[in-house]
Amino acid sequence: MTRTTSRIGAWIAMIVGSLYFLLPLAATFLFSLKMRRDALSFDAYKVVLTDPQFQATFGYSTLMAVLTIVSGIVLVAPTAFWIQLKLPRLRAVVEFITLLPLVIPAIVIVFGYLKMYNSSAWLPLTAHERSTDFLLVASYVTLSLPYLYRSIDTGLRAVDVRGLTEAAQSLGAGWGGILLKVILPNVKSAILSGAFLTFAVVIGEFTMASLLSRPAFGPYLQLIGANRAYEPAALAIIAFLVTWASMGLIQVFARNGRAKRKAA
């Protein structure tokens, strides 16, 4: 009796929870199809996807995301490897540092940047478009640290980093070779998971891009949302799809990684 009641309770909780998430999404999707007065259509999507500003901002954010991923991996992978191999005592400190972006609001960080790197500062990064892009990538790397570091660190913990490193060392490999040819290929799925998570974070980011005045997808979303009716709904669905695709790919790579490790 108690078991049946708790099962019913669980189902009710799950249905209510799902409805809470899915109903607004379904409503948004339905609304996005109502641009044509007398019928459901994908007109809003057509308008959005053919808008040159959409293409430009989405392309810009994609480029920023790729640069963020590459810079993030270059920064995080050797750090996590070194912490695991030589400085395990510093793990807690590094974990704390990587979690800071979750605690410090993005707006605080970006105001800090504007104070530090404005056009009259000693390093005027915001004075030029390209240097502002560099600053934006740096800020995205900071924002993605919690996700990227955790993914890579988890991947490294699952392989025998010390054994593989020492085996490669005894065969004459240098540190670069060890990292590129031995360690990174064995945490590929973890790196890809972190990369897709970073992509999902960067593609919809608003605060940094807006306050640094860069033509990114986040500010474009906000602009459309404030001035149009049906297009923002279509954009929201597109943004959801991009995020979900990233999440789906993370699942695929994580599963492949687990299967390989299990077989080994």
Add this chain to the structure above:
Amino acid sequence: MAFLDIKQINKRFGTQQVVCDMDIAIERGEFVTFLGPSGCGKTTVLRMIAGFEAPTAGAICVGGQDITAQSPQKRGIGIVFQNYALFPNLTVEQNIGFGLKVRKLPRREIAAKVAEVLRLVELNGKEGHYPHELSGGQRQRVALARALVVEPKILLLDEPLSALDARIRKNLREQIRDIQRRLQLTTVFVTHDQEEALTMSDRIYVMNQGKVEQHGTAEEIYTQPETEFVARFMGNYNLLKAEEAHQLLGLQIDGHMAIRPESIHVLSAGSHELGTFEGVIRRHQLLGGVIRYQVESRGVALWVDRLNRNVADLLPVGASVRLQISDDDMRVVR
């Protein structure tokens, strides 16, 4: 000067002294084993030879050259790990060829060397397999091939057989010894298994608490232990305290008396030979070709081994026997 000369080596982790003033000398082409229980410092010494740990004090010389400060990459010393440490993302062929590729050898030469070493470890046909597709014994042979193909000055084996089952372990240890003899490769083998040490080694260093307790040939270590630890660790020695030795044999000694079970002769109860003493069988264990009896004599329990020739020879529990031990088989140890 020996080919591998370890002089007064020390290693301390924080306040813990793991290796203490160790001197080890290994000649070219020798197969030497570091034998000891867990935590005795044997693996730490091996890791210092490989360059993975820096000694706190002392020096390591190979061929007369001091390599103490050299990086592992430059030492030219091969190592085989207990857990294989094969690169999971590479095939057998790529794993073995890794060291040659690092040395930027031409592709054709790498292929030829890999094929040769694969023949040596009898793994032909497994070139394209990934480590996870191989058995434990095959993985360890790949690890051995990977270490051998770069023609190291010294081969280090860090408990390479521990993770394998008994039958594969026996085959692989014969194979390793055979390859080592054929290549005349200076080899240092680390194990806690006495049988492995005795069957494979030219010489054995028995280690305890960061120090060398005794070193010598397998025969010397087994038959002439110098300390109570070595006698206890090497096998099933009867170790009698001074008072027990006096009680049983009427001898005054300083230290312990070590007597091997197989050196005690069991005579029939009616025997009146000189130098024999009476005992009673308390229990027995069948160890295959040998039966081990526990015999109580003058209040002292002794383990005695007899060949298991046939069922009729089995001495029943409670039977009276006479025991004889020659003076040569009694060793006083520290």
